[in-house]
Amino acid sequence: MVTFNILVTVALVYVAALFAVAFYADRSAKKGRTKWLRSPLTYTLSLSVYCTAWTFYGAVGNAARSGLEYLTIYLGPTLVFLGFWVLLRKLVRIGRAERITSIADLISSRYGKSTALAVLVTCLAVTGTTPYIALQLQSVTLSFAAFVPSEAGGNLADLNSTALWVAAGLAVFTILFGTRNLDANERHHGVVTAIAVEAIVKLVALLAVGIFVVWGVSGGLSDTLQIIEASPVAEWRPDAGRWVGMTFLSAAAIICLPRMFQVMVVENEDERHLTVASWAFPLYLMLMSLFVLPIAVVGLAVLPEGANPDLFVLTLPLALDQELLAMLAFLGGFSSATSMVIVAAIALSTMVSNHIVLPLWLSMQGPKATVSGDVRNVMILSRRISIGAVLALGYAYFRVTGGTAALSSIGLVSFAGVAQIVPALLGGIYWRGATRRGALAGLIVGFVIWGYTLFVPAIGLLPDSLMQNGLFAMSWLRPQALFGLVGLDPLVHSIFWSMALNSVAFLAVSLVTFPSPIERLQGAAFVNVFSRGESGAGYVGGVAETEDLLVMAQRLLGAREAQTLFQQSAKDQGKLGYLPDPTPEFVSTLERELAGSVGAATAHAMVRQIDGNAAVSVQDLLAVADESAQMLEYSSQLEDKSRELEQTARQLRDANDKLTALSVQKDAFLSQVSHELRTPMTSIRSFSEFLMEGGMKAPDRKRYSKIIHDESIRLTRLLDDLLDLSFLESGQAAMNDQTASLHDVLDRAVSSAGASKGAMTVRRNPADEQIELRTDTDRLSQVFINLISNAQKYCDAQAPTLDISVSEKQGQVDIDFVDNGSGIPQSQQSIIFEKFARLSDHSSAGSAGLGLAICREVMARLGGTVSYLPGQGGAAFRVSLPRRRVAEAA
């Protein structure tokens, strides 16, 4: 008969062995002999911390009650691991690259180092894990009780004290091996090795019991199968909703449970270990589940009615007088419980310490804290206190709710709790658009619904009336029939609502909020973790070197300023020269100086990098990056501004060029006008002086008088043309549209130009000219007269002829004036429409060279053109205009 004392002794020896293993592993690691510590096997075995006492004992109990449903607890993780490269690889890579210390750190870090998120996830983790720790304590107590049923009654106090001692022992172990070193990687070789050993113990124990049951009790495989066939378990039919829900939960749990995250991501030594674990861990889970069903059905068949199926693993060997086997099973359960509690305590204490205790302490200390060197001690102390607190909380929870049936389902409740992290986690590492507010919203919504629909009812805190009638007696707020969703399994119901509303809140809020620079930076770092190099192995802090500080300060402040600062500081310390001692006072002075030029966070990070009090933390570097990002944004705004300025300058330059060009044109024009006016005036003045002298022969007098007369007319015409042109150019000339036949307009022009009586033959085709025009016919006639007069003046043919031909196409009328002269040389065709572009031939002078310029202006106003037609034999002009003038906007 195994007595209580023997059992305690065995447990103590086992714990002592664990201490030895952990101690030895830690020492080996310190000496650098880490080959077997860093093997993928150790990593895989440490993952077995997933299989707690709840799985060890509870799976059999679950199988006895609900048949194959227990398999879902293994199915979820198996799926996640088989598809490891989808999610796990990325998580591990991010964890290593960003030096993540916990699941709370991961979420907070991804969303811009949000303290609120870190605290929220930490609270979620503590809330979900505390009952779980209590569950482990309870399972240990129950397993003790299973050995000594006869002494029941009087030993309840003993059992409770057992739990207390177990909790205390675990606290000591965890504090010793979980807080020995505080390196940035948060790796605990001793603990991990101990967990790996425990993994072997529980697997061996469960397999031994299973083999005993199948071959020792049932008499072989086929007999066992027959017993299974005959048992009520065979009647069991799966509930699809629960099946899917639980598979999802266990898959989520393997990623999000704080202890799983700890061993899987934080303690990971080498990413390649995942490749082995991806098949080895599912294999381990398969072995763990292999004999669950046989043990359950044989237990149901062999043990008396009413025996607790949760303890079959233990009570079956006991009932069959296999005390050694029972002892092994006890150790298996014990190891399952202890490994879970140890890792959970480490993971939770890291979160509580990093995200709640330390920030609080730092804010109480004020700015001096970061400069002094005792941060490290505070961290270790806070870590140790947190471990004690977590275990004390678990124990207290166990004592308060101890012995109630409520504990049995707490495993799944806990899973459902941490599953709330999934949307923020997945969104965070796959979607850059995910924002801090989105994650907060999703987590809070999920947390509240989970708490209301599952956690609080599960621990029996809600009064029956509320469960029946809903909050404030509103039936749609019933915890297990939210929004009128009745008839679902409470677990599935809770998963459905919490996950659905969590995801919706996360997505919706992420979409409508804008990430801060640091969030964007982190989002990119997380989502694109694989596109980054393997660099950044981490900075190793050195001893403060004032000279290094001086070098840096000179770079940032300028040599003279830096030297003055250092010299002054040295003088204040009573030293000569430029190198003061790197006292905290001096370092903080320097930081303040540097902050002026590079920003506070950068200065802090840079000084600390050299100062060596602490390695540069991820936080520091991110703060630097954040500042840089803001600077970049600022400088890009500056760039925009300078681009605008440049544009404005260019516009100004263009405008100035245009004005200059206009002014040059104006000068040239005035100079031309001057020439055109002064030339006839010269003749007029000269000849009138001759006439004034008197004594001139009559023919001469007559001739000179005629010159004066002609030149006066030329002057007048020039003035008329100038006025008309400036009138047209200024846009003030109003067009008076009339309806008239083109034939009539041409008739009038030909006769006004005097062409019908002159030497020139004008040939027309009246049939083509029967086109009704709606335009300013007076102005059009002016253009025609100009062109006909030009032909009269400049056509140098023996028998000058002008052909006027008309054609119409799609409302556009073309009138061509082609003479039979020598035409206009090609070099001058492009300038004839310019002002004063009179050709060099003065034989038929009398025009100031403004005629064609006026024609061009008129035609523009009529919505048409006048252009020179090359290659027609003589000079050829085409007037082109719409049949109906389109009224101008003005």
Add this chain to the structure above:
Amino acid sequence: MGNSVLLIEDEPNIIEAISFLLERDGWTVRLHTEGVGAVEAVAAANPDVVVLDVMLPGRSGFDILRELRQGAAPADLPVLMLTARGQTKDRELAESYGVSGFMTKPFSNAEMLQTVRDLAEGRPPSGS
């Protein structure tokens, strides 16, 4: 008197006026009516005075003056420039090229005659 003037001008009425004025005073007036070939006309005519218009068909009077002053004609050949544009910068430009006299149209007959006489006798023009 036998003195000769080469008139380089394209405006018929002005040619008639200046010719009448100078011939009545006993000058031999030769004529060239465009910019092109003006320098050669000067060399061929070898006049005592050149009266040169600025705005000529084909070539500007400034160009002709510059070529004359660069050795195409005797360095002391008097050149009187006429312009109708009335801008001071024209006068400055002409003077920088070494013009002997400069007149803006319209001019008085007496002033024109006196200037040609002065230039022919090697005096600086008294008018303008």
